[in-house]
Amino acid sequence: MSAYDTKIEGREMIVEGTMAFHFEKPPGFSFKPGQAMDVVLVDPPATDPQSARHAFSIVSAPFEEHLxxxxxMRDSAFKRALKSLAIGSPIRIEGPFGSLTLHNNRARPAVFIAGGIGITPFMSILRQATQDGLAQRLVLIYSNRRPEDAAFLAELQALEQRNHHFRLVATMTQMEQSSRPWTGAVGKIDEALLKRVISELPTPxxxxxxxxxMVEDMHRVLNLAGVDDDIRTEEFYGY
Structure with a gap:
């Protein structure tokens, strides 16, 4: 796996408890939307080697200038150290790796099912597809507790307006704890919702x-909805 030295360019809190980190894209680094990379601290404060690196899905798209x-932001030595880095600090990335990438048969629609921060690999795919004007039907079923927790929700709604081949189906499971208005779906992703979405698509x-x-449960629910093959997943890199 290739290693690249780079630096941190910025960070921001995008929703409650969720942060984005931006890195300079090293020359020669290329990846497919949906892939992941290791982020490695150059001078980790802890002595445990495992706390010096973490795998993450790449949320930016290949056409973007940064990574x-x-x-x-769970409490871990790695994330505390990453958050404390000064802008411009050196960092190392290794990769890319992973195969949760969009299939090549454009006649077959893709249905992305994401829970919470599981949205990250699909953001890269959807950003690139919209940028490229990809003529392929794409549906994202995206579950969160509340709008306050839903990373990239506003951007996804904007992508749906820009990309006529993309449909967003967002649902909230704990709206009673939210202070924001929500007119979309509520409740967990269930068999009825999946059947309603998938029935409109040819061999997705x-x-x-x-x-x-959640992934294990979605496998079961997809099977109940009549999908017993062509379900793709891999270890999620994002926690």
């Missing part, structure tokens, strides 16, 4: 990303 990751290929328990 970005987005992560829930489904992609899953999110917490392991």
């Amino acid at each position: 970005s990751i987005t992560t829930r 290929i489904c992609y899953l990303a999110g917490p392991p328990a």
Whole structure:
């Protein structure tokens, strides 16, 4: 796996508890939308080697000038160190790797099913597809607790307006705890929702990303909805 030295260009809180980090894209680094990379601290404060690196899906698209990751800011030595880095600090990236990438048969629609921060690999795919004007039907079913927790929700709504081949189906599971208005779907992704979406699509290929328990449950629900093959997933890089 190739290693590249680069530096941190910026960071921002995008929704409650979720941060984006932006890195300078090293010369020669290329990747496919949906792939991941290791972010390696150059001078880690902890002695545990495992706390010096972390794998993340690349949330930026290949056409963009920078590299970005987005992560829930759980309390870990790595994330504390990453958050504390000064802008311009050196950092190393290794990769890319992963195969959760869009299939080549443009006649077959893609259905992306994401829970929470599992949206990250699909953001790269959707950004690039919109930039390229890709004539392929793409549907994102995106579940969050509240709009306050839904990373990239406004951008996804804007992408849906720009890209007539893309449909967003967002649902919230804990709206009783939200202070924001929401006129979209509520409740968990269930068999009825999947059947309603998939029945409109000819032989779609489904992609899953999110917490392991959610991915396992979505496999089961997809099977109940009549999808028993062409379900693609891999270990999610984002926590």
